[in-house]
Amino acid sequence: MAKVQRIAILVLILLAIIFPIISQNDYFIHVMTLSFIWMIGVYGLNLLAGYTGYLSLAHAGFFAIGAYSLGLLTVKAEMNFWPALFLSLVITGVIGFFVGLISLRTKEHFFAIYTLCVGYIIYLVIDKWDSLTEGVRGLIGIPAPANIGPLSFETLQSHYYLVLFFLLLVVLIMYRIVHSLSGRTYIAIRNSEDLAQTIGISTMKNKLTVFVISTVIAGLSGALYASFVRFIGPDIGSIAIVFDFLTYLLVGGIGTLSGPIVGTILIVVLSQRLQFLQDYRMLVFGPVLTLLIIFYPRGIVGAVVSWTQKRKASFHQPIIRAKKLPEEQVKEG
């Protein structure tokens, strides 16, 4: 199994690398780059909601903070792209730290409602603070990433590879986190916070760490978005964006490593095929989201995993596997 998985991952990465060469279609490359950017954001949300069980509805806000930090630093402070990117991650992380410090004291419903309101505050501040953010007019003329030595990111293809690089980096980091002791700790917190506390886990410290990592990743996604699209408006902080992230995550599979990729690609491709749905895509995706949560709470990946698990169980029943894949260990919810 592990071998099959490894080969599959390598094939996927290879496909991603040769994609611009085969497709030769700027529009497709553009769409793919955008969906890679979304995926990064969805991974941020997944770590928090999927593994720790805290549904944050403020993540569009952090996405926007990342995007606006980068935009303001490059456009208004005329900073070089790379230090600006680094700084914008720091800014998102610091704000995330303080928001997490307060919000994580609340639980379940209160947390969701609290973060919903935090997200709205961020959106309103961006929208109303004209002198800094240009308000509803939005921020125009965000530069493409600066050259690193001979590498330039002016063309679409090079930008695609840059985003792909960051995506792979994020996936790698996620893999490391989830498969480490910390990852297990987060899952323990999700399954029962009281129990985790009883066995000596400092839940607050762990939750805060996850929250900050998750916001920084959302910020990275926002910063990449800003430099790719070159124009940002307050709408990117609106609640609709967090709902988009949630849809991608849930369709793919919450609390799974490959879920964000599967969900995002599927929905982005579907939305492209159903162009006429643009404004009304929620007419289809809203009910899909609801039905999915009722019948397949762990999304496509979750459904596939439990299907293969069942099949395997019927093949060789007496064998007790010593080492399960964490994805399979994830219980519903």
Add this chain to the structure above:
Amino acid sequence: MEILIQQLFNGLTIGSVYSLVALGLTLVYGILHIPNFAHGALYMMGGYITLTMMTKYGLHYWIAIFVSILVVGMIGVFMERFVFHPLREAPPIHDKIAAIGILLFLEAFAQFVWGAEFQSMPTPYGQVVQIFGLTFTMQRLLIVISAIVVMILLTLFLKKTFTGSTIIAMSQNREGANLVGINTNRVAMLTFMISGGLAAIAASLSAPINLVFPAMGQLVILKAFVIIILGGMGSVPGAILGGYILGFSESLGATYISNDYKDIIAFVLLVLILSVKPTGLFSKGGH
């Protein structure tokens, strides 16, 4: 002085609308422990249905509101039956996400059927009245009076009738209510019906002074959440009181602090409350 009184009256108007919306939300929370994110969509649907009844079918304002209460109440019941009922054993993160799914669907639905543009609702009560030298519009007086009447009726219903008591009983202890022979499924549906009806009333009353558009429920629902956290999740008097507190602080804040940032007041209030007391004010202990 005159401005102050005018603003206090405005606060009373906005507060009445907030209270009605928060009441529906708090009833559902009390019964099922679901923060119904789709409640804002019910509010929005209420506005559109009243508007359609009036403009397309030429119904009188009050009859249109009555139709709207019925329709939105039924949407609430369907929501309970087809979504929240199957999810009642699921982890808490699921029903929140399902509610978001419904919200997105209803908003897209409204945009599909009625278009994205802002629409104004006609009202037979456009005239201006003078009381003690102060001018009020009829519609605003109507909002305050009707809201208070509805609240009194609801309280009487919950306190004095048998059906109302079953709702209270179930919000206090679901298993207990089941044991003494209360049909909890029926009560849950009834609660969603009332909740939708209240949202429809609130939207139909306030639409003539605001506007009707697909996203009209978003800000209202967020504020309703602030209110029920302020007043204690699941508490009926808390929702009413919280609604008026928020209404007053907003209208005074808009005059004396900044009109641009008046919408932030509610959220800053919430952030402050939850920072001091993570379980909300007046919480009845964990559920």
